[in-house]
Amino acid sequence: MITVKGWCSDAGARAVTRRVRPLVAACAVLLAACGGSDGTSQRSVVHTDATSLGQPDRPIAGPQGATPQFLVECTYSHTAADDPIVFPGQPGQSHLHVFFGNTHVDANTTIASLADGDTTCDQPLDKAAYWAPALLRGSEVLRPVKSTAYYRPGEGVDPLIVQAFPAGLMMVGGNSGARGEQPLSIVAWGCGAGIERAVTPPECVQGRNLRLMITFPDCWDGVHLDSADHHAHIAYSSKGLCPDGFPVSIPQLQFSVEYPVWGSTEGLVLASGGLTTGHADFMNGWDQAKLASEVDLCIHRKVVCGVASGRKTG
Numbered sequence: 001m002i003t004v005k006g007w008c009s010d011a012g013a014r015a016v017t018r019r020v021r022p023l024v025a026a027c028a029v030l031l032a033a034c035g036g037s038d039g040t041s042q043r044s045v046v047h048t049d050a051t052s053l054g055q056p057d058r059p060i061a062g063p064q065g066a067t068p069q070f071l072v073e074c075t076y077s078h079t080a081a082d083d084p085i086v087f088p089g090q091p092g093q094s095h096l097h098v099f100f101g102n103t104h105v106d107a108n109t110t111i112a113s114l115a116d117g118d119t120t121c122d123q124p125l126d127k128a129a130y131w132a133p134a135l136l137r138g139s140e141v142l143r144p145v146k147s148t149a150y151y152r153p154g155e156g157v158d159p160l161i162v163q164a165f166p167a168g169l170m171m172v173g174g175n176s177g178a179r180g181e182q183p184l185s186i187v188a189w190g191c192g193a194g195i196e197r198a199v200t201p202p203e204c205v206q207g208r209n210l211r212l213m214i215t216f217p218d219c220w221d222g223v224h225l226d227s228a229d230h231h232a233h234i235a236y237s238s239k240g241l242c243p244d245g246f247p248v249s250i251p252q253l254q255f256s257v258e259y260p261v262w263g264s265t266e267g268l269v270l271a272s273g274g275l276t277t278g279h280a281d282f283m284n285g286w287d288q289a290k291l292a293s294e295v296d297l298c299i300h301r302k303v304v305c306g307v308a309s310g311r312k313t314g
Helices: 011-021 023-036 289-299
Strands: 069-074 075-080 095-099 130-132 133-136 147-153 170-174 187-191 210-215 252-259 268-270 278-282 303-308 310-313
Touching: 069 289, 095 147, 130 147, 130 252, 147 289, 170 210, 170 252, 252 278, 289 303
Parallel strands: 069 303
Antiparallel strands: 069 147, 075 095, 095 130, 130 278, 133 268, 147 252, 170 278, 187 210, 210 252, 303 310
16 A cells, blocks of 8 residues: 655755655645646646547447457556656656556656566556656546456447557556546547446455546557657547548557455545546557467457457457
């Protein structure tokens, strides 16, 4: 369990920065909760509004179903106030994140360095880095149970045209600087494997843990592995087609983080700010041959695969 004691002033934030730098972002969360100058986390970065680059046509009712896909489950790795995409080379400058997959991720991580890390994923050749804002209840940082990454075609997209992510692709799904509700088709909360989707955490019954679900864009411009705002090189398909300027159909990554939370949602807050600031980050550290094989064997063949076991159904 990680706790942050009651700092609700700028002076307190500076003291935390000096003494416990890795928790500075959690202090920013508490400043927002206590009524910061603008009511938002001081370390939130406002990305391009994801909806300016489109959005999925509808929320996905369930992560499984008949849609061709493969999935990877990754247990929790670590928590840090780092973000190698948004704040590269700047340790402690981000709000708190929880990391999954590659175990050697910090502010100095690069695509090349991912190859030297281990992975918490049940697919050993997936050394990608996945991370999302930490979820707090009061001052306690809640340790996630696990994450699940679903790789599938976008809604209505012909599975046969989907190409594996290029080596080195970096993406951010959702908007950490959102000041209002994000589309449920991009960011949603739910309980267990149920079909409910909500803009803020619902009260889940015991045995069906709270989940945060982020849907990434599924169209790539074919050139850039990242962009200045971490959104402009990718976009969402609509009616099965990618928009102009984004000719390459890639898997639509749907990333789910499960928390040991049920019952009351009182006191919950994301480290990035309010509960509508859900987002997730991805750095492609897959073995490229394995990733291409899974796209071919699962998505192109229109079956549902469990990657770790190699089991194919459908």
